[in-house]
Amino acid sequence: MSDEFEAAIESRKQEHLWYAQGDVEAHTSAGWSDIELVHQAVPEIDFESIDLSTEFLGRTLKAPLVLPGMTGGHTDAIEINVNLARAAERYGLAMGVGSQRAALRAPALAGTYAVARDEAPNAFLMANIGAPQLIQQGEEDPVSESDVDELISMIDADALAVHFNWLEELVQPEGNRNAVGCIDALAHVVKYLGARTPVVAKETGAGLSREAADQLVAARVAALDVGGKGGTSFAAVEGQRAAARGDSLRAKLGEVYRDWGLPTPVSIIAAASTGVPIIATGGIRSGLDAAKALALGASLVGVARPMLQAAIKGENALAAVIETYLTELATGMFLTGSATVADLRGSPRAVLGTTAQRLQALGLPTDIAGSR
Template sequence: MATISERKEQHLTLAVALGDGQDGGPGWPDVHLVHHALPSGTPDGVDVSTRLLGRRLPIPLVIAGMTGGHPAAAELNARLARAAERTGVAMGVGSQRAALRDPSLAGTYAVARSNAPSTLLIGNVGAAQLLDQRTERALSAADIRRAVDMIGADALALHLNFIEESVQPEGQTNAEGLTAAIGALCQDLDVPVMVKETGGGVSGPVAATLASCGAAALDVGGRGGTSFRAIEAQRAQEHAHATKRGIGRALAGWGIPTPVSVAWCAGVLPVVATGGIRSGVEAAKAIALGATAVSVGRPLLECAMRGEDAVVEWIDTFEAALRAALFLSGCRTLADLRTAPRVVLGDTRHWLTQLGLTGGPGGGG
C-alpha cells in the first residue's frame, strides 16, 4: 500500500484529472435568485464581508484545505497562502496527519503561515484519527496541539471522511466513540474547531449533535464537488483491489447535495458551504440558503499549479460575480440575501420538500 505522502500526491493528481461530476451535480442550477430590475447603488458599494471563526473576512471565501504532506505540496501551499494574504480570504491546509507521523513533512504545511502572516489559517486533522484504528494508534492531545502549532493555526478543521475511508484500500473506518472524542477535542483545544465533511454533506440532526459537542462552525462538504469516493475508487482499481473498487462504484452518488445540506444546517451553526461552488453567483445562492461563507478547492488548486497570480485573478473574478449577484438581486449586504426571494426547482426542491425544509431562511422552495 502507498505511504501517506504518496497517497496525498496521488490525490492531487486524480482530483485534477477526474474533475467534478463523479457523484452527480451539487444542485446549484436548481437554486435561482430573483432578478431585481430596479437596483440601487453600485456593485462596488455592496458589502460582501462576513465573520467566520471570530475573524472578519472581506470576502466570504475559504481556500479549501487541499494539500501538504509531500514535497510538491510546499510550493502549492505557498502560492495559495500568498494569494490569501493579498485578497484577505481564509485558507485551510490539507490533512496534517502525514506530518504528525513524519515531522520532516511539517514544512509543506508551515509554509502557509510564513507566506500568509495575517490570514485566517485553518489546520486540519481527520476525525477517524481521534480513535484507535486497526493499524494505527489515535492521535493524542499533544499531537493535535502540534498540528495547530505547526502552522500557527487560528482554528482547526476536523474532517469527517468516512465515505472516502470506506473505499480507500488503506481506509480507517472505526467510529466507535467518535462523538465523545469530538466533544473532548472541542473542550480541550484553545482554538475553535470547525467540523468538516468531505463530500457526503451533513444533516440537520448531525449538525445539532456537533453543536452540542462544542463545534464552533460546520463545513457541510456536500455532494457535488471533487469526489474523494471516486478518487479512492480509481486508486483501488490501480491497486487491483476489487472489493474496494466495488464499494466505490456502489456508493456513486451517495451523500446529501450541498444546497440541501446548507439549508438543513443553517441556524444550527455557522455554515461554510463546500461542494461544487465554482463562481461568486453560486456563492450568493449558498449564502441565500443560510451559509456564512463558502469554500472552494479544485479550481484554486488548478490555478495554483499555474502560479500565485492565477489564484488572485480567480478570487477577484469570484468577488466581482458575487457583487453582481447581490446588486442584481436588490441586496446591499450578504444578510439581505437571506431574506431575498428565491426559487428552488428540480431535485433540490424534492429533497427539501421531503425533508420538510423550505429552502433556507426567508422561505422559497
C-alpha cells in the first residue's frame, strides 16, 4: 500500500474530528419525544440505591453506556482516546476505538489505538474495522485472518465491531462503493474468531431494518449496534469535506441524504426482534433518551459525538457529561419505578406520533412483547 494512501487515511480521520465539531447532525430528530415512559407516582425506591450495572456479552458494566468507536490513526487521536479510556475505566463503561484500518497499513499508528487499553486495563474494549474492508476494494486487498488477529491484539479487545457505513462511503469522495460479498466475509470473520472474540455489527447513523438485522444475526454476530438516524449524519460530514474540495456533486449528495436512514428508536425495535443484545447509538442526547432506548429493549446505549466533543475539551469536561447522562438516566429509572436496568427494560411506555406511524408502515410492533 502506498505512502500516499496511508497519509490520506490519516488526514481523513483528522478531518472527521474537525467536521464532527460543526453542524453535522441530522435535521430530523430520532423521535425520542414520541416515546413516553410512564410516570410512577409511587416508586418505592431509594434514589441512592438505583443500580445502573448491567451485563453485556458475559461482562458486567457499571452503567449501560458505551463510548462508541470514533478515533485513532493520527497523533491528535491519542489524547482523545486517552481521555475516553480513562473515563471508561473510571465509570466502568464500554468503549470502542475508531476504524483501525490505518494501523493495519501503517503499524507505527498502532499506538494511537493501543493507548485505550493502557488507560483502561479493565474496561470492555471494542476493536473496529469497516465492512467495506472485508472485501476487495479496487487495489486494496481485503482484511486477512492475521489482520483480524492484529486488530484484536492491538488493544487486547473484548469484542470486534464491524461497521456498515455505506451512506458515508457513497458520499465520501474517495469512498469504497462495492458491497458485494460483505455478509459472507463477515460470517467468515465470525467463524474464524469462534468463541475467542464476539463480533458486534454496527451501523454509523443510518440505522438497521429488521431485514438487515436478520442478515447480520444469520452471520452469527453476537450483538448489534443499530447506529440509527437522528444524531451525527455522515452524509453531512462527507458532504462538507467534499464541498471543501470543490466536489459539488458529492457536496450536494451529502445534503440530499443528510436525513437518510431509520431513526434509532425504530431501529431498536426492528433489531430487538432478533434476540441478540442491542446497543442503541445515534442521537442519544440525554440520559432520558438513554432511558427510553433501554425501555424499548436496548442492552446498552452509545453516545458518540457529544462524548467526542467533551473528550476534546479534556478529562474533566468528559466526566461532567458522563455524570449528567448517568444522573438523567437514574432519574428516569426512579420516576418509572425501575430499581435496576432490567426493571427499566420491562417498564411500560407509549409509542406515539410519527414513530408509531413509521413502525406500523414497516410492519413492526410498537411493543417489544408483540415482536417475534
